[in-house]
Amino acid sequence: MKEVAGKTAFITGGASGLGLAMARSFTGAGMKVAIADIDDDALKAAADEFAESNADVITIKLDVTDRDALEDAARQTEEAFDKVHLVCNNAGVAISANVRDHSYADWDWVMGVNLDGVINGVQVFTPRLLSHGEGGHIVNTASMAGHVATQGMSIYNTTKYAVVGLSESILQDLAHFDIGVSVLCPGFVATGIYTSERNRPTTFGGSEISAFDPVKDEYRPDEEKQLLQRSLDAMLDPAMIGDMVLHAVQNDEFYIFSHPEFKEGVQERARTISNAFDRWAAYRANYDS
Numbered sequence: 001m002k003e004v005a006g007k008t009a010f011i012t013g014g015a016s017g018l019g020l021a022m023a024r025s026f027t028g029a030g031m032k033v034a035i036a037d038i039d040d041d042a043l044k045a046a047a048d049e050f051a052e053s054n055a056d057v058i059t060i061k062l063d064v065t066d067r068d069a070l071e072d073a074a075r076q077t078e079e080a081f082d083k084v085h086l087v088c089n090n091a092g093v094a095i096s097a098n099v100r101d102h103s104y105a106d107w108d109w110v111m112g113v114n115l116d117g118v119i120n121g122v123q124v125f126t127p128r129l130l131s132h133g134e135g136g137h138i139v140n141t142a143s144m145a146g147h148v149a150t151q152g153m154s155i156y157n158t159t160k161y162a163v164v165g166l167s168e169s170i171l172q173d174l175a176h177f178d179i180g181v182s183v184l185c186p187g188f189v190a191t192g193i194y195t196s197e198r199n200r201p202t203t204f205g206g207s208e209i210s211a212f213d214p215v216k217d218e219y220r221p222d223e224e225k226q227l228l229q230r231s232l233d234a235m236l237d238p239a240m241i242g243d244m245v246l247h248a249v250q251n252d253e254f255y256i257f258s259h260p261e262f263k264e265g266v267q268e269r270a271r272t273i274s275n276a277f278d279r280w281a282a283y284r285a286n287y288d289s
């Protein structure tokens, strides 16, 4: 979608962190933006910020796990801006703990927001992007955790691998209809994700349960903890990610890899898989049936 000025973006989890950075980059490029988020205070702050800069922005209270509410949010956006061209399925929460300590409430909360939220966004908006014939783009926020699994991250890894898989598939489906797809895969960025429990509904345990502290993990080797801590101390500014997403939309870039320091980990995983293929090929070659 080379030309973005005058077009409309819908961003879930848009009231803080990466989503807010996207809203700033998109409005800076002349786009109209609908910011949808579950957090009232963050929505109010975002509405105030964009009112001050006279940007074409509406804010909508939304829980991405609520399909009817998402449908309604899409309708509200079309009422305000006529059509939607760019959808950023970005709302997400993080949790870390050894898998033996996870409850169903942990799984249901994080799977609901990070995976069902993206699925719901794809379901609600794909027909809308197709309906107006002006082309469009979907950006799904995954993570480096969608390419490399680490201990203590089973739930988050599950959701983010799924978002990468979903995105890789719909990239091919929607290419026939002039709809681009990108998958955003950042490493550590300075946002509110590390206090995700602030938006954890009481039905899933409430905000008292601390969600994310991988450095605390008693089973993580000290060397890895130090590495993690160094990464956490040197987190990227979300503003750069907002601009990267805009660039990806305008240049039809599928993978958005903002953190080159994770490349080696992805290659290591590919090598491990490749070696396993070779061992199983040898097994087959020697198999006497």
Ligand SMILES: NC(=O)c1ccc[n+]([C@@H]2O[C@H](COP(=O)([O-])OP(=O)(O)OC[C@H]3O[C@@H](n4cnc5c(N)ncnc54)[C@H](O)[C@@H]3O)[C@@H](O)[C@H]2O)c1
Binding pocket: 012, 013, 014, 015, 016, 017, 018, 019, 036, 037, 038, 039, 042, 062, 063, 064, 065, 090, 091, 092, 093, 094, 113, 114, 141, 142, 143, 144, 185, 186, 187, 188, 189, 190, 191, 192, 193, 194, 196, 199
């Ligand atoms: N910050 C990082 O280091 C990092 C790295 C990789 C991926 N990500 C991903 O980036 C995305 C954005 O997170 P962030 O880092 O900006 O964190 P953030 O906490 O600053 O922003 C997430 C936003 O999602 C909203 N949200 C939470 N639950 C919601 C729900 N049920 N419905 C609607 N909105 C909801 C929150 O209110 C918040 O405004 C997430 O998908 C996250 O997994 C973040």
